[in-house]
Amino acid sequence: MRYFLVIFILTSLGVFLIAGKQGDVSRKPPIEIFDDMVRQVKFRPQQPNRFFENERTSQLKVEGTVARGSAYEDSPVNTGKFGGGNTNFVSAIPIAVTGTLMTRGAERYAISCKVCHGALGDGNGVTKKFGMGVVGNLLDPVIVKQPDGQIFNTITHGRNLMNGYGANITIQDRWAIVAYVRALQRAQFATAADLPAELRK
Amino acid sequence: MSDVFPKWTNKLPLMVIVGGALVGGAMTMAVTHYVSPKYTRVGYQPIQPVSFSHAVHADQLGMDCRYCHNGVEKSWYSNVPSASTCMNCHNQVLKDDPRLALVRESYKTGKPIPWVQIHKLPDYVFFNHSVHVNRGVSCVECHGPVNKMDEVKHAKSLGMPFCLECHRDPEKRLRPLSEVYNLDWKAPEGTVPGEKFVHDWKVLPGDSCSVCHR
Missing domain, CATH: 1.20.5 (Single alpha-helices involved in coiled-coils or other helix-helix interfaces)
Incomplete structure (x- = not known):
C-alpha cells in the first residue's frame, strides 16, 4: 500500500507539473485529436492555400473586372464627379442627406477619421503625438470651399500623404462622412445668426 | 496446518x-x-510575425476596432486588415522601424503577412460575426479584453457550453449598440440593459443544433 501511495502521488504530481493548469500561456497551437471534421477540406477566407500561385484563398479580383454588386458606373454617386467625360466635382452630396445619414456619418467619422483629423476636424488627432506629421485641417477655408464631390474623392483616393479609404469605407458611408464633415465645419464657423431665436442673447 | x-x-x-x-x-x-477547451485552447498566445499591440492601438490611441476589422459588421468573419490599412499611419509613424519591415514589404509586394490565427472554431460551427455585433454582443464577450493585450491571448474557451450559456440567457450579455466596440463598458450597477434589447430587437438566439451546425 505504501508503494502504491508513493507511485500515485508521484504520478499525479508529474502529470500536473508537465501539463500545468487551465489558462496557462502556451506558444504552441492547441492539440486537436481526430480533427477530420474540425478542420475540413474547405477554403476559409484569408487562409493560405497552395492551389493558387499566390497561395491565398481570398483572391484579388482580376484586373479590369467588376465584382458582382459593386459600383462601376461613372456617376456622381460613385465618383463624386459629374461623369460622362465631365471630371468636375459635384458641388452637393448626390444622395438624400437625412438625420440617419448624419448620425451614420458621425459614427463612421469616429471610426476612420478621428484618430488623425481629431474629433473636431481640426487635424489634432491622437496620432499627432506619435509622429503623424502632416494632417489636413478639415476646418481650413480651402477645404470648406471645396465641393462635396472633392471631399468624397479625397476620402476615396487619398491626397498627399493620406492614403485612400475607398477599399475600407463604402460609398454610402463616404457620403455620410462628407455630410458630417460639413456639419463640423458649420459648427466651427457658426455665428449667432445660426442659432434659433430663443437661444440668441 | x-x-x-x-x-x-x-x-x-x-x-x-x-x-x-x-x-x-x-x-x-x-x-x-x-x-476541455478551457485547457487546450485558453491561454494560446502564439508569437506573431509582427509584434502588433492591441493595447497601444485600441486602448492608448482609442482607435475603434472597426478601423482595421472593417468587415465585421457586414460579414460572417472579422477580417484581418490589409497592409495598406497599417500604412495609412505607418507611412509616417515609425516609418523605418525594423519591427514593421514585414508590413512595408507586404504593402509593396502584396505578399500577405503570415498572422497566426488564435480563435479558431471547428469547421462544423457556422459562427457569424455580423449578427452578433449588430445585436449588441460586444467583442469582449468572446475575445476577452483584447484592448488591454499587448499580445493577443485566447481568453475564453469558445466551447459549446460557452456559446450555449449566452444563447440560453442572452439578457446578461447584450449592450447598447453604441457600446459594442467599447470593450471597457460595464452595465450600470444593478441594471440588466439586455432585457430591453431582447424584447425590442426580438432576440431569439435559439439553442437547437441547427442554429450553429448546418
Whole structure:
C-alpha cells in the first residue's frame, strides 16, 4: 500500500507539473485529436492555400473586372464627379442627406477619421503625438470651399500623404462622412445668426 | 496446518476500494480539467510575425476596432486588415522601424503577412460575426479584453457550453449598440440593459443544433 501511495502521488504530481493548469500561456497551437471534421477540406477566407500561385484563398479580383454588386458606373454617386467625360466635382452630396445619414456619418467619422483629423476636424488627432506629421485641417477655408464631390474623392483616393479609404469605407458611408464633415465645419464657423431665436442673447 | 492466505489479505478489499477511489477520482479530475477547451485552447498566445499591440492601438490611441476589422459588421468573419490599412499611419509613424519591415514589404509586394490565427472554431460551427455585433454582443464577450493585450491571448474557451450559456440567457450579455466596440463598458450597477434589447430587437438566439451546425 505504501508503494502504491508513493507511485500515485508521484504520478499525479508529474502529470500536473508537465501539463500545468487551465489558462496557462502556451506558444504552441492547441492539440486537436481526430480533427477530420474540425478542420475540413474547405477554403476559409484569408487562409493560405497552395492551389493558387499566390497561395491565398481570398483572391484579388482580376484586373479590369467588376465584382458582382459593386459600383462601376461613372456617376456622381460613385465618383463624386459629374461623369460622362465631365471630371468636375459635384458641388452637393448626390444622395438624400437625412438625420440617419448624419448620425451614420458621425459614427463612421469616429471610426476612420478621428484618430488623425481629431474629433473636431481640426487635424489634432491622437496620432499627432506619435509622429503623424502632416494632417489636413478639415476646418481650413480651402477645404470648406471645396465641393462635396472633392471631399468624397479625397476620402476615396487619398491626397498627399493620406492614403485612400475607398477599399475600407463604402460609398454610402463616404457620403455620410462628407455630410458630417460639413456639419463640423458649420459648427466651427457658426455665428449667432445660426442659432434659433430663443437661444440668441 | 498453515494458512492458505497470508494475514495481509484480510486488508485486500479495503486496499482495492481505497486505491480504486484514488485512481478513479484522479482520472476524473484530470479528464474534466484537461480534456476541455478551457485547457487546450485558453491561454494560446502564439508569437506573431509582427509584434502588433492591441493595447497601444485600441486602448492608448482609442482607435475603434472597426478601423482595421472593417468587415465585421457586414460579414460572417472579422477580417484581418490589409497592409495598406497599417500604412495609412505607418507611412509616417515609425516609418523605418525594423519591427514593421514585414508590413512595408507586404504593402509593396502584396505578399500577405503570415498572422497566426488564435480563435479558431471547428469547421462544423457556422459562427457569424455580423449578427452578433449588430445585436449588441460586444467583442469582449468572446475575445476577452483584447484592448488591454499587448499580445493577443485566447481568453475564453469558445466551447459549446460557452456559446450555449449566452444563447440560453442572452439578457446578461447584450449592450447598447453604441457600446459594442467599447470593450471597457460595464452595465450600470444593478441594471440588466439586455432585457430591453431582447424584447425590442426580438432576440431569439435559439439553442437547437441547427442554429450553429448546418
